[in-house]
Amino acid sequence: MMWFNYAQAQSFMPTEGTKIASQVDNLYGFLLAASFISCVIVIGGMIFFVWKYRRRTETDKTAYITHNTFLEFLWSFIPLVIFLAVFAWGWNIYHDMRTMPKDALEVQVTGKQWAWEFEYKSGVKTGNLLVVPVNKDVKLIMTSKDVLHSFYIPSFRIKQDVIPGMYTSLWFNADKLGEFHVFCAEFCGTQHSGMLATVKVVTQAEYEAWLIEESQVGMLPLAQRGQKLFQAKACASCHSVADASAKVGPSLWQKFGTKELTEEGEFAIDENFVRESILSPNAKTTKGFPKGVMPTFQGQLNETELSALIEYIKTLK
Amino acid sequence: MASAAAHSDKNYLNESSGLWSWLTTLDHKRIGIMYFIAVMFFFLLGGVMALLLRLELYSPGQTIMTADQYNQVMTYHGAIMVFMVIIPGIPAILGNFFLPLHIGAKDVAFPRLNLFSWYCLMAGALLAFSTLFTHKIDTGWTFYTPYSIKTGTSVVTMVIAAFIMGMSSILTGLNFIATVHKLRAPGMTMYRIPLFVWALYSTAILQVLATPVLGITLLLLSVERAFGVGIFDPALGGDPILFQHFFWFYSHPAVYIMILPAMGVVSELITAFSRKVIFGYTAIAYSSLGIAGVSFFVWGHHMFVSGQSTTAGVVFSFLTMLVGVPTAIKMFNWLATMYKGSVLMRSPMLYALGFLFLFAIGGVTGIMLAVVAVDVHFHDTYFVVAHFHYVMVGGTLMAIMGGFYYWFPKMFGKMYSESLARLSFVFIFIGFNVTFFPQFVLGAMGMPRRYFDYIPAYHSLNAISTVGSWLIAIGFLISLYVIVKGLISGEKAPANPWGAKTLEWTVPSPPPHHNFDVEPVITAGPYEYR
Numbered sequence: 119m120m121w122f123n124y125a126q127a128q129s130f131m132p133t134e135g136t137k138i139a140s141q142v143d144n145l146y147g148f149l150l151a152a153s154f155i156s157c158v159i160v161i162g163g164m165i166f167f168v169w170k171y172r173r174r175t176e177t178d179k180t181a182y183i184t185h186n187t188f189l190e191f192l193w194s195f196i197p198l199v200i201f202l203a204v205f206a207w208g209w210n211i212y213h214d215m216r217t218m219p220k221d222a223l224e225v226q227v228t229g230k231q232w233a234w235e236f237e238y239k240s241g242v243k244t245g246n247l248l249v250v251p252v253n254k255d256v257k258l259i260m261t262s263k264d265v266l267h268s269f270y271i272p273s274f275r276i277k278q279d280v281i282p283g284m285y286t287s288l289w290f291n292a293d294k295l296g297e298f299h300v301f302c303a304e305f306c307g308t309q310h311s312g313m314l315a316t317v318k319v320v321t322q323a324e325y326e327a328w329l330i331e332e333s334q335v336g337m338l339p340l341a342q343r344g345q346k347l348f349q350a351k352a353c354a355s356c357h358s359v360a361d362a363s364a365k366v367g368p369s370l371w372q373k374f375g376t377k378e379l380t381e382e383g384e385f386a387i388d389e390n391f392v393r394e395s396i397l398s399p400n401a402k403t404t405k406g407f408p409k410g411v412m413p414t415f416q417g418q419l420n421e422t423e424l425s426a427l428i429e430y431i432k433t434l435k
Numbered sequence: 436m437a438s439a440a441a442h443s444d445k446n447y448l449n450e451s452s453g454l455w456s457w458l459t460t461l462d463h464k465r466i467g468i469m470y471f472i473a474v475m476f477f478f479l480l481g482g483v484m485a486l487l488l489r490l491e492l493y494s495p496g497q498t499i500m501t502a503d504q505y506n507q508v509m510t511y512h513g514a515i516m517v518f519m520v521i522i523p524g525i526p527a528i529l530g531n532f533f534l535p536l537h538i539g540a541k542d543v544a545f546p547r548l549n550l551f552s553w554y555c556l557m558a559g560a561l562l563a564f565s566t567l568f569t570h571k572i573d574t575g576w577t578f579y580t581p582y583s584i585k586t587g588t589s590v591v592t593m594v595i596a597a598f599i600m601g602m603s604s605i606l607t608g609l610n611f612i613a614t615v616h617k618l619r620a621p622g623m624t625m626y627r628i629p630l631f632v633w634a635l636y637s638t639a640i641l642q643v644l645a646t647p648v649l650g651i652t653l654l655l656l657s658v659e660r661a662f663g664v665g666i667f668d669p670a671l672g673g674d675p676i677l678f679q680h681f682f683w684f685y686s687h688p689a690v691y692i693m694i695l696p697a698m699g700v701v702s703e704l705i706t707a708f709s710r711k712v713i714f715g716y717t718a719i720a721y722s723s724l725g726i727a728g729v730s731f732f733v734w735g736h737h738m739f740v741s742g743q744s745t746t747a748g749v750v751f752s753f754l755t756m757l758v759g760v761p762t763a764i765k766m767f768n769w770l771a772t773m774y775k776g777s778v779l780m781r782s783p784m785l786y787a788l789g790f791l792f793l794f795a796i797g798g799v800t801g802i803m804l805a806v807v808a809v810d811v812h813f814h815d816t817y818f819v820v821a822h823f824h825y826v827m828v829g830g831t832l833m834a835i836m837g838g839f840y841y842w843f844p845k846m847f848g849k850m851y852s853e854s855l856a857r858l859s860f861v862f863i864f865i866g867f868n869v870t871f872f873p874q875f876v877l878g879a880m881g882m883p884r885r886y887f888d889y890i891p892a893y894h895s896l897n898a899i900s901t902v903g904s905w906l907i908a909i910g911f912l913i914s915l916y917v918i919v920k921g922l923i924s925g926e927k928a929p930a931n932p933w934g935a936k937t938l939e940w941t942v943p944s945p946p947p948h949h950n951f952d953v954e955p956v957i958t959a960g961p962y963e964y965r
């Protein structure tokens with residue numbers, strides 16, 4: 119099986135983070151090799167014939183060969199056999215991909231324009247960051263708040279569309295420590311290409327420590343809780359906080375306490391303004407930004423969380 | 436003698452003159468030319484958009500446009516290239532012009548309907564372009580719900596435009612089916628028609644059977660958007676995956692609407708420039724029909740990760756493998772046709788060989804995508820973008836170019852500069868590979884499609900791809916020059932410059948208004964090179 123591995127090294131696939139990933143790569147390596155050979159036969163044959171049978175005189179006579187049943191049988195049958203073989207091989211791996219493990223660590227995933235939210239059984243919530251223990255079956259139960267998205271981890275070779283109004287699921291068992299990209303692979307509007315997240319694979323002990331730390335967020339000072347929420351609710355995917363550059367929405371850097379020109383007139387940015395902007399974003403929209411883009415967070419934040427966010431925004435100087 | 440000379444000066448081009456005589460013409464040849472002008476314009480527009488997309492992707496982050504603008508340009512590029520260039524391309528231009536000539540007919544079965552189809556395409560195109568001046572649309576050419584229901588752009592107008600253009604496609608198909616059945620010259624049995632006609636005939640069946648499904652789907656989408664009836668939007672109790680099933684039930688057969696005619700053109704080019712009877716006429720003819728038939732049952736291969744069931748995924752993967760076989764058969768038949776032939780490397784043949792080369796790559800990568808476990812990784816990445824460009828540009832567009840250079844002398848009665856035509860091929864062929872081959876690698880590395888921005892790891896391959904797009908552009912500009920120069924100052928073309936055997940080469944170049952002065956009587960097959 120040496121040459122499979124060789125093909126795999128040449129295939130430019132991202133790091134293999136799971137066993138399924140290496141199975142997929144073996145199959146892909148085979149497909150690459152078979153494709154390469156087929157192309158050499160077809161393209162090489164073509165070039166050879168073009169050269170060997172080039173026109174020499176205007177009156178060249180050509181052979182009158184209308185068909186050859188045996189050859190035609192061969193070149194239908196051999197491809198068919200190869201196609202069916204790779205079909206079966208692909209089916210086999212697909213079966214494993216789609217058979218959900220029992221006793222897996224379950225994480226709820228919600229896609230929304232343009233961020234990923236993760237919620238653990240213990241109630242811990244994160245934004246755009248999925249932390250999982252190594253060598254453990256993890257099952258993602260996924261849905262969307264708005265339009266279609268697709269949860270894609272290239273290193274694990276898995277992908278699944280995320281659909282509003284129903285659940286879809288994915289599973290994986292990461293066998294390498296490290297951080298891996300998550301992309302959104304189904305077009306979902308403006309920031310589709312910015313809808314990124316990270317899967318962080320850590321040891322079981324690190325995972326447990328992380329969970330405890332996250333669940334104690336309630337004990338942190340308000341502004342620090344606000345900062346965490348700002349990430350978790352993915353406010354950061356649309357608002358910059360370190361400089362004045364606009365993303366999908368206006369920057370929040372050095373905004374608190376100043377005046378904002380909105381479509382509805384000029385207003386002071388105070389606690390009430392920020393509160394309204396979070397709960398009814400379309401009541402007043404900053405000039406130069408379209409209405410209806412920011413979703414409402416009504417019902418998703420309690421009073422303490424709102425105050426935490428406001429405190430955090432005050433600190434952006 | 437004098438009257439015979441005067442008679443032979445009259446052809447379909449100078450038989451009457453003035454813009455009005457063109458806009459009201461019922462002559463299939465003139466309608467073909469009008470399609471050519473329109474499609475060339477659309478291609479230019481779609482091409483400029485492609486260059487802009489590639490320029491934006493030259494480096495990560497914002498380069499020349501905003502994310503929203505990128506999404507809009509991407510949508511128009513895709514929609515224009517699919518609905519206005521590749522689908523009408525071969526049937527409406529070359530098919531209109533040569534189908535009647537190939538079967539020894541004076542015109543298509545319904546000349547008025549033929550003109551009406553052209554106006555449908557124009558009306559649809561105008562409506563589609565009107566959205567450029569109101570709210571530009573950003574859904575991608577696939578109009579997936581519920582995004583297409585929620586986004587604040589003029590989806591309804593665009594969708595109605597696509598509906599009208601679909602109408603044009605259906606009517607052309609209908610016309611061709613009737614023409615092939617009813618207007619063949621005496622002695623022109625179904626087994627004596629050129630393979631180009633077989634390909635158009637198979638395509639026509641798809642156009643007539645599949646396009647209405649798209650029409651209905653798009654109407655349902657409009658109804659949902661306009662009146663809030665819950666069909667596809669889960670917020671209204673609808674099912675978004677249903678839309679994908681409907682959409683691909685049309686759009687998979689549609690990819691064969693795009694490629695079958697190209698295969699027909701390539702069959703003609705390869706026999707003509709090998710001066711040899713086609714190998715396996717029946718196999719090629721029936722594999723076209725076979726592809727057309729099976730293509731209705733493979734749509735689910737676009738939906739392996741959409742949320743359709745595992746069983747459905749496996750079944751669609753299996754059926755897709757079956758479509759691969761007739762395609763492979765055709766490749767081998769074309770190769771066998773060159774065996775012991777007398778191969779002349781003129782520019783049309785270069786394009787035909789370019790087709791074989793690129794379509795081989797498009798084909799094998801298609802099989803990779805049909806292997807369901809592998810597609811889970813590749814779906815909606817640049818691997819798919821590369822694959823469909825290899826098939827649609829490397830396949831269909833190469834065939835359009837080859838066919839156009841092959842029939843140019845017949846259509847316009849002039850020759851073009853062979854050396855410049857070859858130069859144009861070299862730029863297009865090399866540029867194409869430089870542009871799209873790196874995209875296979877990008878896809879394997881995991882870069883999703885429809886991405887305005889990307890992580891730095893993808894930078895260098897994207898930059899190479901963008902440089903390739905400039906080479907393609909140079910190639911097409913040279914071709915444009917070849918055409919214009921040929922039209923203005925090309926030498927007069929003989930009736931049969933290539934020594935080909937099909938019927939269109941028996942009439943003068945350009946052909947007279949009624950094609951054949953004397954109705955031909957056919958006594959042998961189309962490729963009698965003995």
Ligand code: HEM
Nearest residue numbers: 485488489513516517521575576827828832884885886904
């Ligand atoms: C007849 C020729 C062509 C056809 C039929 C065609 C077709 C398409 C289609 C259907 C799409 C998908 C749009 C979507 O995802 O909504 C697309 C995307 C694209 N095409 Fe083309 N195309 C053609 C030529 C070209 C050329 C020559 C270039 C480059 C020089 C090009 C560059 C692109 C790019 C950059 C995208 C965007 C990919 C993405 O962000 O997903 N295309 N094309």
Ligand SMILES: [Cu+2]
Nearest residue numbers: 302304306310
């Ligand atoms: Cu997305």
Ligand SMILES: [Cu+2]
Nearest residue numbers: 687690734737
């Ligand atoms: Cu398909």
